[in-house]
Amino acid sequence: MITIARLTFREMLNKRILLLGLVLTVVYLSILWLGLHYVGKDIPETAELVRLSLAGELLTAGLFVSGMLVSLVTVFSSAGAISADIENGIMPATAAKPISRTQIFLGKYAGLGLALVVYSLFVFIATNMIVWRVFHFYSDGFFSAMVLFALQPLVLLAVSLWGSTFLSTLGNGVFMFMLYSVAVIGGMLEYVGVQMSSMALTAGASGTAAASSLTMIGILTSLLLPVDSLYRLVNYLLLQGSPVPAQLMRFTPFLTITPPSMEMLAYTAGYILLFIGLGIYKFSSRDL
Amino acid sequence: MIIETLNLTKLYDGKPGCRDICLSVSEGQVFGFLGPNGAGKSTVVKTLIGLLRPTDGQGMVLGQPLGNKQVRRKIGFLPENFRFQEWLTGRELLEFHGAMYGLERRFLKERIPVVLEMVRLRGREREPIRSYSKGMQQRLGIASALLPDPELVFLDEPTSALDPIGRREIREIIKNLRSESKTVFLNSHLLSEVEMTCDHVAFIKGGIILDQGRLSNFTGGKQVVSLRYTGSPRILESIRAVSQEVFIDNGLVQVAVASEDLLPVLASIVVQNGGDLYEMTTSGFSLEDVFINIMGEAADDYHCTPHLSRDAE
Numbered sequence: 001m002i003t004i005a006r007l008t009f010r011e012m013l014n015k016r017i018l019l020l021g022l023v024l025t026v027v028y029l030s031i032l033w034l035g036l037h038y039v040g041k042d043i044p045e046t047a048e049l050v051r052l053s054l055a056g057e058l059l060t061a062g063l064f065v066s067g068m069l070v071s072l073v074t075v076f077s078s079a080g081a082i083s084a085d086i087e088n089g090i091m092p093a094t095a096a097k098p099i100s101r102t103q104i105f106l107g108k109y110a111g112l113g114l115a116l117v118v119y120s121l122f123v124f125i126a127t128n129m130i131v132w133r134v135f136h137f138y139s140d141g142f143f144s145a146m147v148l149f150a151l152q153p154l155v156l157l158a159v160s161l162w163g164s165t166f167l168s169t170l171g172n173g174v175f176m177f178m179l180y181s182v183a184v185i186g187g188m189l190e191y192v193g194v195q196m197s198s199m200a201l202t203a204g205a206s207g208t209a210a211a212s213s214l215t216m217i218g219i220l221t222s223l224l225l226p227v228d229s230l231y232r233l234v235n236y237l238l239l240q241g242s243p244v245p246a247q248l249m250r251f252t253p254f255l256t257i258t259p260p261s262m263e264m265l266a267y268t269a270g271y272i273l274l275f276i277g278l279g280i281y282k283f284s285s286r287d288l
Numbered sequence: 289m290i291i292e293t294l295n296l297t298k299l300y301d302g303k304p305g306c307r308d309i310c311l312s313v314s315e316g317q318v319f320g321f322l323g324p325n326g327a328g329k330s331t332v333v334k335t336l337i338g339l340l341r342p343t344d345g346q347g348m349v350l351g352q353p354l355g356n357k358q359v360r361r362k363i364g365f366l367p368e369n370f371r372f373q374e375w376l377t378g379r380e381l382l383e384f385h386g387a388m389y390g391l392e393r394r395f396l397k398e399r400i401p402v403v404l405e406m407v408r409l410r411g412r413e414r415e416p417i418r419s420y421s422k423g424m425q426q427r428l429g430i431a432s433a434l435l436p437d438p439e440l441v442f443l444d445e446p447t448s449a450l451d452p453i454g455r456r457e458i459r460e461i462i463k464n465l466r467s468e469s470k471t472v473f474l475n476s477h478l479l480s481e482v483e484m485t486c487d488h489v490a491f492i493k494g495g496i497i498l499d500q501g502r503l504s505n506f507t508g509g510k511q512v513v514s515l516r517y518t519g520s521p522r523i524l525e526s527i528r529a530v531s532q533e534v535f536i537d538n539g540l541v542q543v544a545v546a547s548e549d550l551l552p553v554l555a556s557i558v559v560q561n562g563g564d565l566y567e568m569t570t571s572g573f574s575l576e577d578v579f580i581n582i583m584g585e586a587a588d589d590y591h592c593t594p595h596l597s598r599d600a601e
Binding site: 003004007011014088089090092093094095096097098099100285287288 | 334337338339340341357358359360361363365367369370371372373375384385387388389390429432
């Protein structure tokens, strides 16, 4: 398994998708830094609450884009992790060796996972550094948030590798992108639902029903792919120590009013294990 | 037996990849598996190695059931239409495959130069595979298959991308393996390769083994008599009564005969049945003649029944 993991990690570093992702990440971080720099320099020293409020909002927005970058790199680098090797004739020479398909699958997961975790840590730390540099905003929940942020690609990777055992590379890429989009939209709808309830925007019974429907959609999409709920928890952990509560920040779809429960975190861990198990089963039972 | 199968069958969505394959390959044999493209040769090899799960039947390789992980330590395999990680160098690829075989670093350090020498890639191992020609990649694949010093080697179309010099080198490698009592299972549709290297052969078409046995039993001592004549259909019927291996090629009736004694008999059949004989020539009986004969005989609705191999005749 370590042999496969090592080769997969090296292969990942050789892929153009990672290089392209890194270039785009540097471009994105530069734009973020420039944007925040211009926003930050016009805030008077005395307007502490405005500064903190803006810092929180822009940090969560920045992490949303960072999460999206990490997710897209994850999807496009892993969609063909197994299927492409089967399609182009690499897999028969590998699978004919005295190693089990479980070892091959886990090796791929470990190699890709390590590269993606390193990449997501880089993006997370860089985004936080920029916000800290401009707004002098530091959260006590930084390390917990960082761990959860790095968990996001591992969730996507488990599903993507499972899909790669029976879908074509293109088919799996499209499937994963659609699934990710559904999870993100669902998370935003849930946030809108929560806001509608908490800010008394609902008028009467029909408004309450609409808010709870939106919340329900969000919960269901979180169960389908618990990536957005991780992002919400990351936001919550970063802002929970802020003197400006999220409720008082402006209405943006990136904030978290009600954090996902600990049960959701346990569900996410089980979700990863389930899809790794399904992937191993599917890969072990298929013809090559 | 190194390989033994009984009615091994692999269906793809109900369509046969191979059906009722009964094979016996003993130690030290160089076994040629012959058939046209799409006959099911690769399906059989992949099933024997464990890449495909058989739909029915049984099989043993090196005394273990099909798909056994440990037995693969003793098997070398060159797949058809394979590709390697092109960003690796030749040496890195062999180190990677060696690690998957569980070979120790010390053994690999000695073994890699040996296999590179065998396939004439010594000195090119530091170059990335993407810079290799197709023939060089094929030879690297063979080096990988020979890396663990295997007891059994499966070569699936090993000479398909090679030039005549490369093909001769592969033939030499196979002969060396035979001299070391290794067993080689050679999939090929290049009959000349098989004829020069194999001692046993099996013919497959439409996923079914049509015939198998010692190569010399198919070709040894036989001659092909080519006849050009005019006359009634009774002549052909009478010729078939003399030899069961009769086929027609470009208007010539070709008859396989075991001895020269039959030559005057064939001539008299034509004359006595009122025919005119214009041409009568003899030539050696090649594997190609056998192949065409067997493949030509096989009707599309041929049904396999376990048969005696030519060894037993």
